[in-house]
Amino acid sequence: MDETTANFLAKYPYIPTQFIALDVETTGLNAGEDKIIEVAAIKFNLLSNDHPVFEALLNPHVKVSRQITSITGITNEMLTDQETFADIAQDLKAFMGDLPIVAYNAKFDKGFLQAEFANADITLNNHFHCAMNLAKLAFSLTNYKLATVAEHCSVPLEGAHRAKADAVAAGRVFMRSAVTLGHINEVAPKKSFTKSSGADHKAFPPNEYGELFGQTIVFTGELSITRAEAFEAAAELGLEIKSGVSKKTDYLVVGEQVEHLVGPTGISSKQIKAEALIDEGFDIQILDEDEFMALIEA
Incomplete structure (x- = not known):
């Protein structure tokens, strides 16, 4: 050595x-x-x-x-x-x-x-x-x-x-x-919650040259990155960011939910609607934060 x-x-x-x-x-x-x-x-x-x-x-x-x-x-x-x-x-x-x-x-x-x-x-x-x-x-x-x-x-x-x-x-x-x-302690890098309303999705138009241009994405709940960071990453891929779930939604990203906003079930109205549309045969992918990070890092 x-x-x-x-x-x-x-x-x-x-x-x-x-x-x-x-x-x-x-x-x-x-x-x-x-x-x-x-x-x-x-x-x-x-x-x-x-x-x-x-x-x-x-x-x-x-x-x-x-x-x-x-x-x-x-x-x-x-x-x-x-x-x-x-x-x-x-x-x-x-x-x-x-x-x-x-x-x-x-x-x-x-x-x-x-x-x-x-x-x-x-x-x-x-x-x-x-x-x-x-x-x-x-x-x-x-x-x-x-x-x-x-x-x-x-x-x-x-x-x-x-x-x-x-x-x-x-x-x-x-x-x-x-x-x-100075260590390899893999503590989950969770930040303090940032209000979802802290960023205007309309300020992040989709990149027309992105791999997923023409598809739409919706966010619900809180992520360990700010909503603006999530919007920016999604828009860079070409995704159009929407405020609500519809039959045209391609992705729903589900973060950590706040009980006083969604109730004791811990499931937001956006996720409930997405799951109902999936049952009807619509192709909506529900992603947790790790899956969303994998999508934007692919």
Whole structure:
């Protein structure tokens, strides 16, 4: 071990000397329903210059939508002759061993991995660290997309939205955040509630070049980011922000509800209406905050 490495490990003993930085690209946002189409795992070893990589494109046996292709660059033709997740599950689990796993928005990656491993009769017990949660604690930024945080941390991110590039960036952001914080305590970065009326949705017109231009989104409840930040991120994707749910709504984001506003059920009138429309056959996706963050970071 060289002197620089020894000094680093002595100064930051809370950073694991070995961990897996991981990212998955998927056919959608719902673990258990949607499928992994690409996985990359990089074995970070602070005691060595050797950082092995496991990466694979995977055949999900379902069509990849044009939206996913536009984001990732992964086409159906690229996946036709690839193995399935079940085919590579044993090799991936052996590669990761019992090392801790670092991912950006780890709840998303963990959910998909657990579902896919379960289908292969493999239990995933590795501990997950969320690089995004640490970054939210460490840095005050306008948004916490991986590209934004990576740029702030001077971490190269070439080929964003592909698994290997995102996994490497997540691992480096994790370490930079840990160094800044002085710990890896993943406390949920909840802020004080901000009134929903604090921002005018009409002040955030949709970006006509955004991937989701032509679709609409509605918010209910309180998020850990301000409503203005949520509106800005949604508008950047091309989403039109509406104040109420209708048959034309594509997404409803449900934050934490205040009981004196929604009553003891904890369910807002917007969510009740959305669920009723879904029962009638309308395609409305109800997202919690983590799922919304995954949407805007995709």
